[in-house]
Every structure is written in C-alpha cells, then in structure tokens.
Amino acid sequence: MKKILIISCFTLPADVIASYRTMAYLKHFKTFGYEPTVLTHYGGMKAQKEVTFEDYEYGRIIRIPNEPSLFGNIVRLFERIPIINKISILARWAMGYLDASSDSIDSYYNMKAYCVNLLDIRQYDLMIGIFSPHHHLKLCYQLHMRFQIPYVLDFRDLWSNRIMARNYHPNITERFQDLLDGYYWKKWLSKALFFTITSEPWKARLERLTPVKGYLITNGFEEESFTLQPSELHDEFVVLHAGSLYEHQKINIFLAGVKQFIETCKPINFKVKFIGGDRSSGIEGDRFGFMHAPVKRIRRYLNADYCDVTHRVDKKIILRMMSSSQLLLFLGHSEIEGWYSGKIFDYLASRRPILLVPDDSSVVSKLIKETKSGFIANTPERVYMCLQLAYSQWKANGNFRYSGDEEEILKYSRKSQVKNMSALLDKHLIS
Known part of the structure; x- marks a missing residue:
C-alpha cells in the first residue's frame, strides 16, 4: 500500500471547512489503496509543546507545536510598528513568504524542519500539500527538490477569489500581490504531478498559469x-x-x-x-x-x-x-x-x-x-x-x-471525491 504524507494546517477539531477536506482524505484514502499520514498543528485544541501521534484504523495524524522561529521573531518586531510592518509585508511577499504573519512564518519553519527529519528516516511515495496556507505549496516543492518525492498540490481556493470577479479592477497593492502570487504559484506547481482544485472555472484560471495538468476535486459532504x-x-x-x-x-x-x-x-x-x-x-x-x-x-x-x-x-x-x-x-x-x-x-x-x-x-x-x-x-x-x-x-x-x-447527489460525497483523487493518483503514479 502506497504511503501518502498530507501537509495541512487544518484538521478536526478545528471547525473550518479546510479541516473537513483534510479529514476526508485521511478517512477514505485507505479504502482505495493508500495509507495516509497527516502532518498538522494543534488547531482547535490545546496546544502541546511536543509532537503527538494519533493512530486510527484508516491512518495517522502527527501534530507538531508551532514554536517561535528566528525569522518569525524578527517579523514580530515589525508587527509592533504598523507603518514599518506595511512596508515589510511587501518585502516578505517578494521573498516568497506569501503568508506574511509571524505565526504563519513560524508554521512554515516548524513544518519544514519536521518534514526534513521525517523524510530522512521514513519513505513516502507521495506528498499532498493543501492550500491554504501558501507555505504548504512551497514546502512540497522544496521537499521534492531535496528528496525527489512526487507531490500533488490541492487547492480549496485561489490566492484570492476576487481575481475571478466578472469586473475585476485591482488596485496597485492587489496588482502587486496578484503578480507575486502568480509567480510563486507557477514555480511551486512546476514540479507537481498534477494539481486539483474545487471548481472548473478556477481550474481553467490556474491552467493559464502553468502547463501542469489540473483536475476537479470539489468539496463535499459526509x-x-x-x-x-x-x-x-x-x-x-x-x-x-x-x-x-x-x-x-x-x-x-x-x-x-x-x-x-x-x-x-x-x-x-x-x-x-x-x-x-x-x-x-x-x-x-x-x-x-x-x-x-x-x-x-x-x-x-x-x-x-x-x-x-x-x-x-x-x-x-x-x-x-x-x-x-x-x-x-x-x-x-x-x-x-x-x-x-x-x-x-x-x-x-x-x-x-x-x-x-x-x-x-x-x-x-x-x-x-x-x-x-x-x-x-x-x-x-x-x-x-x-x-x-x-x-x-x-x-x-x-x-x-x-x-x-x-x-x-452522491457524486458529491466526500468519499466519492476521495475516490476520484485516488483514481488520479493511480493514473499518474503508474505512468
């Protein structure tokens, strides 16, 4: 049974839609021949200072603490001064920190450090990075370059759904943000097996950005x-x-x-x-x-x-x-x-x-x-x-x-959507 590492900041008990998408992959992948492990934080529950493991009949959740990082602490200094912080946010975007807050930067460095240690000792056949946040996309790209593990990027949204507005007239800041988001998404997608996203028009929008093949995996219901x-x-x-x-x-x-x-x-x-x-x-x-x-x-x-x-x-x-x-x-x-x-x-x-x-x-x-x-x-x-x-x-x-x-209606159950994702993995991993 092929092993999948799923990188997601959101799992239950955090009551947000992102958690239910992650949990659907965890719960149903094994039915279709894949053994999932989810790497996440302590969202929706009391945070711990050590790594914890939750083992279920269908897979494993690894929860890691979100400890302050060196760069995160530097950003916290900027965040105390609003004018300086606004300027530094633009610099962080330009550097590829598209999730510019100190907590998000901490999450990136904690996730990266744990993944490097994990992949040094354990073999996975595939990684899935779920957006948002952006740094899941970045991590999969970087880990692939280091360990040569295939990866898939799974998008619940675009970087901002406003870009699909029928009369979209971005201001200067939005133009700058759209330019940088597009640049980095294209880079992080470039080595992916394929990407998935929740609607056909959004898939078409991303396919204008990258030659990587996209597929529809909607949200769903349990x-x-x-x-x-x-x-x-x-x-x-x-x-x-x-x-x-x-x-x-x-x-x-x-x-x-x-x-x-x-x-x-x-x-x-x-x-x-x-x-x-x-x-x-x-x-x-x-x-x-x-x-x-x-x-x-x-x-x-x-x-x-x-x-x-x-x-x-x-x-x-x-x-x-x-x-x-x-x-x-x-x-x-x-x-x-x-x-x-x-x-x-x-x-x-x-x-x-x-x-x-x-x-x-x-x-x-x-x-x-x-x-x-x-x-x-x-x-x-x-x-x-x-x-x-x-x-x-x-x-x-x-x-x-x-x-x-x-x-x-049953085509939109979470299990049906995970079945569709599994069929895509079968196709691309074999080829």
Whole structure:
C-alpha cells in the first residue's frame, strides 16, 4: 500500500471547512489503496509543546507545536510598528513568504524542519500539500527538490477569489500581490504531478498559469453527518441560510420577495433564519468581504417576528437545522465565477429543496440543475412565487416535496471525491 504524507494546517477539531477536506482524505484514502499520514498543528485544541501521534484504523495524524522561529521573531518586531510592518509585508511577499504573519512564518519553519527529519528516516511515495496556507505549496516543492518525492498540490481556493470577479479592477497593492502570487504559484506547481482544485472555472484560471495538468476535486459532504427526523418537519415553515453573508451577494432580491410573500399571504409559523449571518467584521465598501451591517440591512425588510439573524453555531447544530427546514437559501455569488461555497454540499446532503437567489450563471446553478435539488429565482416576484408554492404544499401536507436525483447527489460525497483523487493518483503514479 502506497504511503501518502498530507501537509495541512487544518484538521478536526478545528471547525473550518479546510479541516473537513483534510479529514476526508485521511478517512477514505485507505479504502482505495493508500495509507495516509497527516502532518498538522494543534488547531482547535490545546496546544502541546511536543509532537503527538494519533493512530486510527484508516491512518495517522502527527501534530507538531508551532514554536517561535528566528525569522518569525524578527517579523514580530515589525508587527509592533504598523507603518514599518506595511512596508515589510511587501518585502516578505517578494521573498516568497506569501503568508506574511509571524505565526504563519513560524508554521512554515516548524513544518519544514519536521518534514526534513521525517523524510530522512521514513519513505513516502507521495506528498499532498493543501492550500491554504501558501507555505504548504512551497514546502512540497522544496521537499521534492531535496528528496525527489512526487507531490500533488490541492487547492480549496485561489490566492484570492476576487481575481475571478466578472469586473475585476485591482488596485496597485492587489496588482502587486496578484503578480507575486502568480509567480510563486507557477514555480511551486512546476514540479507537481498534477494539481486539483474545487471548481472548473478556477481550474481553467490556474491552467493559464502553468502547463501542469489540473483536475476537479470539489468539496463535499459526509453522508453519516445527516440524520433526518421527519417529525421535526411539521412544526414550522423555515427558510434557512447557513453561514456567512458577503457584500457582493444580492440579498435584497430575496428580502424583497419574502416581504411581498408576508404582506400578501400573512403566513403563520413562518420564519427566515440567517444562522451565522451576524458578523461584525464586515467593512463598508469591501466588495468581496463579509457583508457590512447585515442585521441592519435585513431588518429594513423583515422584523424579528419573521426573521432571526444569529452568530455562528456548532456545525452539528446547523446540520440538524438544515434537515428540519423546508427551504435552504443559497445567495448566489453572481459576481465571482466558479465559487461553490462549502455549504452547498451540506445543503445537498440534507435532501431539502434549495433556493438559489439569484442565478450565479456558473457552478452552483449547474449543480442544482444536475441534481434536481432546488429552484432558481432572479427577481423578488420569482422568490414570492417559490415561497407561495412551498408554503401551500407545507400547509396541505406538512412538508414541501423534494425530488433530488440521489445518484447525482452522491457524486458529491466526500468519499466519492476521495475516490476520484485516488483514481488520479493511480493514473499518474503508474505512468
């Protein structure tokens, strides 16, 4: 059985989407003939001062401490003086430290030192570096040059998803950053067997940068995470949006449609819930950042009787809420091509109808059409019509009919995506 070293800063219990991608590789690779080891830090748990090993029937996790490094300490001195730090960040970018913070630099040096020692004494057939952060890409390239071990680079995102905006007009700093990111990504990709990324438009963007072949490995869902309890479906008609809201999303289309529905139909036991939508980190005018003042914006249309806006909750809670909702709202990234967002796969797994507002004219609308998992609304009137149909069915039957294509949906399970990755490894390692 071939041995794989996976380099990733993110694993469970850190509750971020990056952790679930890493854990899927760890959990499912062995089924398809590969023995995985994940090298990571102590994210989401109490850090230790020594290396620890976690052995499972399907693989191993090695956790290493993130100790201060010499260069990291120098950067900390710069970070104390904002003006000097801004200048030094540009210098760090130019030197290839694309993750410019002191903690990220520490992580790079700690990971590098441990990998060199590990590969001196243990043989691996392949390395996989998962972006982000950038230094996983850099490490795989450097370790390959030293040990001649084949490697694959696995991208969850581009260096900034703003570069896929349909009207992208970068400022001077963004131009400089894009230039350096592109230069170093091309270098670190140059010796890779292949790369994988989470959407076709993003793959096409990277293939403009490098002759190395790219493949699609989407994010996905763990099938066993969902336990549907039908009795919960009858109490209240819930339209649920899970996760963050972004400034470029056209939420007003949805809100205006809901307002029209409420004023016309006077629904009882009807609620719109934005779970995780209340974030204070949105910056006014930041087109691609988190939504600025989301609660205030939502309250212009919907009062608290019909709408809840909350902070983030534990993923297990949000998955249960998805399964007991009548409609799952997905606000399309219509200005950024190729952006799935991880929650769309959890939506699929819940087997509840999805309402996409508006059409992103890209990957999410294609996904919904192929899986027959929902509806698309581009205007408030269309939102109103979808709500009226769903609510009337719920009142009559206690549920809103769902008719997703199960065979298509299962293609997006984490296990299916790891199977696809394993097939690519089989092909390239043999050749």
